[in-house]
Amino acid sequence: MPTTKSAATKTPAAKTPAATTPAAKPKSPPKKKSANSATTPELIARKRDGGVLTNDEIGQLVRGFVAGDVADYQMSALAMAIFLRGMTPAETTALTLEMRDSGRVVDLSSVKGSKVDKHSTGGVGDKVSLCLAPLVVACGVPVPMVSGRGLGHTGGTLDKLEAIPGFSVSMPVEQFVKQVREIGCALIGQTADIAPADKRLYALRDVTATVESVPLITASILSKKLAEGIDALVLDVKVGRGAFMKTLADARTLAESLVRVGTLSKKKITAFLTSMDEPLGFAIGNALETREAIDVLNGRGPADLVECTLVLGAEMLRLGRVAKTDAEARKKLEAAIKSGAGARAFEKIVRAQGGDARVVSEPDRLPRAPHRVEIRANAKGYVTGIDPLELGLAAVALGAGRTRADQAVDPVVGIVLGKKLGDAVAKGEVLATVHVRSRSAAAGAIARVGGAFTIAAKRVAPGPLVLDVVR
Ligand code: URA
Numbered sequence: 001m002p003t004t005k006s007a008a009t010k011t012p013a014a015k016t017p018a019a020t021t022p023a024a025k026p027k028s029p030p031k032k033k034s035a036n037s038a039t040t041p042e043l044i045a046r047k048r049d050g051g052v053l054t055n056d057e058i059g060q061l062v063r064g065f066v067a068g069d070v071a072d073y074q075m076s077a078l079a080m081a082i083f084l085r086g087m088t089p090a091e092t093t094a095l096t097l098e099m100r101d102s103g104r105v106v107d108l109s110s111v112k113g114s115k116v117d118k119h120s121t122g123g124v125g126d127k128v129s130l131c132l133a134p135l136v137v138a139c140g141v142p143v144p145m146v147s148g149r150g151l152g153h154t155g156g157t158l159d160k161l162e163a164i165p166g167f168s169v170s171m172p173v174e175q176f177v178k179q180v181r182e183i184g185c186a187l188i189g190q191t192a193d194i195a196p197a198d199k200r201l202y203a204l205r206d207v208t209a210t211v212e213s214v215p216l217i218t219a220s221i222l223s224k225k226l227a228e229g230i231d232a233l234v235l236d237v238k239v240g241r242g243a244f245m246k247t248l249a250d251a252r253t254l255a256e257s258l259v260r261v262g263t264l265s266k267k268k269i270t271a272f273l274t275s276m277d278e279p280l281g282f283a284i285g286n287a288l289e290t291r292e293a294i295d296v297l298n299g300r301g302p303a304d305l306v307e308c309t310l311v312l313g314a315e316m317l318r319l320g321r322v323a324k325t326d327a328e329a330r331k332k333l334e335a336a337i338k339s340g341a342g343a344r345a346f347e348k349i350v351r352a353q354g355g356d357a358r359v360v361s362e363p364d365r366l367p368r369a370p371h372r373v374e375i376r377a378n379a380k381g382y383v384t385g386i387d388p389l390e391l392g393l394a395a396v397a398l399g400a401g402r403t404r405a406d407q408a409v410d411p412v413v414g415i416v417l418g419k420k421l422g423d424a425v426a427k428g429e430v431l432a433t434v435h436v437r438s439r440s441a442a443a444g445a446i447a448r449v450g451g452a453f454t455i456a457a458k459r460v461a462p463g464p465l466v467l468d469v470v471r
Contacts, residue, residue, distance in 0.1 A: 038057060041074070043061060047078060048081040049085075052091060054094075061078065062197050063098070066196060066200070079216060082213060083213040089260050089261065091215065092261050095219040099223035100222070103194050103227060104173060104193045105227050106176065106227060108229035109229075113141060115230045115231050115320075116316045117143060118132055118233070120238060121237050121238050123243055123280060124391055125281050125283060125388070126154070126238070126280050128309050130157065130160055131301065132309050132312055134185065135313055136316045136333075137183070137184035137185045138344070139313075141320030143184065144180045144230060146188055146224055147188070149189070150396075150401040151206075155400070159286045160287075166354045167356075168354045172191075186349070195227050197223070198220050212244055232316075235258055235259075235272065236271075237251050240277040242278075243276040271469070272311060272315070272466055272468075277388065278386040278421045279392075279417065281304060282417040283414065284391055284400070284417075285395050285414015286400060287367050288416055289414070290359075292305065293305075297340075299338060304465055314326050317329035370437060371437070371439050373442040374430045375446055377430075377455060380426050381424075382425065382456060383422065386452060387451075393448070395414050398441065400414045410437065413435055415433070416432065416433045417431070417432050418432055419453070421462040422462045432450075432453075434446065
């Protein structure tokens with residue numbers, strides 16, 4: 001792998017090609033198991049029985065997993081034991097740091113300013129990263145962003161970016177550093193050498209019903225984010241039927257865990273708890289969501305998506321030290337929308353990553369589905385429910401997401417809402433439009449999408465978008 005002076009990395013624990021380059025600083029050799037250290041089955045049994053693992057023992061397990069000495073089935077059993085028994089904050093921190101150090105830690109010291117990223121725990125219609133990153137960059141804060149793909153019923157930033165013709169989400173770490181230094185932002189996927197332990201463990205969790213665990217989610221998210229070389233992180237912990245955390249109490253527990261471990265890892269970190277009781281914005285599906293994120297940059301974004309972008313962005317500007325107060329930060333972000341500075345920043349990012357930057361001023365250049373099928377209300381009233389889980393699953397069934405990790409997504413299919421919570425609706429009005437490759441493909445989606453809407457005679461005011469914040 002080519003290296004540049006600026007692209008220094010800290011210490012891969014695993015044997016990555018980078019370990020042989022001058023840019024990789026040598027790490028202390030992996031600790032040997034002492035004669036009296038516990039075996040892997042003994043450690044799994046301790047966690048299974050509610051015991052606590054030491055930092056060294058967690059290190060032994062993670063390093064052993066990456067090296068192939070701890071088998072996938074043993075790691076899966078450990079994940080289930082953690083899922084059922086939990087971890088102490090110290091154990092969660094140790095797991096996070098070991099997973100971070102399973103690969104390279106990017107050194108962004110050659111990039112001026114405080115580097116700030118944002119991460120969402122995942123929702124339906126959540127395309128915030130696409131408009132947020134360029135707006136924050138336009139306001140002077142570098143954003144090195146390593147994102148994920150769609151997961152279950154939730155969409156992924158990488159799949160949305162790839163809807164832009166030519167856009168590449170993969171690049172060597174050296175190029176990532178160079179791009180952040182030159183234009184303030186790069187939007188990429190997890191490389192093979194960034195937190196490989198997470199990549200492998202996540203694949204096991206996905207198929208062993210161990211995703212929804214606070215310590216495992218904390219270590220998974222933060223190991224990747226800490227490996228990016230950031231100074232600060234803003235988290236959007238989604239809460240509600242369309243999120244992994246269904247209740248405010250569970251989401252708060254996750255937010256507190258993320259903030260605690262982030263702080264123990266010496267990063268500035270804030271977590272917002274935001275509602276996922278209806279999709280964010282109107283669009284669900286990759287190209288459709290990319291278009292809506294571009295609408296935000298062009299000053300035409302839907303209210304809830306704009307608000308979510310401004311709330312998270314304002315915190316990024318504060319943590320990035322380019323604004324002192326929330327009000328000052330919001331003004332800067334709003335000005336970047338009005339002046340087009342955010343849109344120009346996105347063009348630069350798209351161009352740098354091989355994409356057709358004309359989509360920013362001409363979104364019709366994004367790919368579109370050949371057919372659209374409208375779903376209409378069969379009664380008048382007010383929209384009192386829009387089930388984001390059902391809509392997310394319907395979008396996956398159309399091909400916008402995956403049911404197996406190795407599947408490709410279809411960029412053009414998806415759903416565009418005609419109504420949001422609290423809207424009045426007349427009989428026969430369009431509730432949603434399904435974008436499909438063929439009319440027959442829409443058949444299954446029609447009932448599901450229609451069934452996701454609840455219409456009642458009495459209006460219920462939608463709840464707030466931001467439910468809480470943990471700093
Ligand atoms: N997102 C992640 O990156 N990891 C998890 O475990 C859950 C959501």
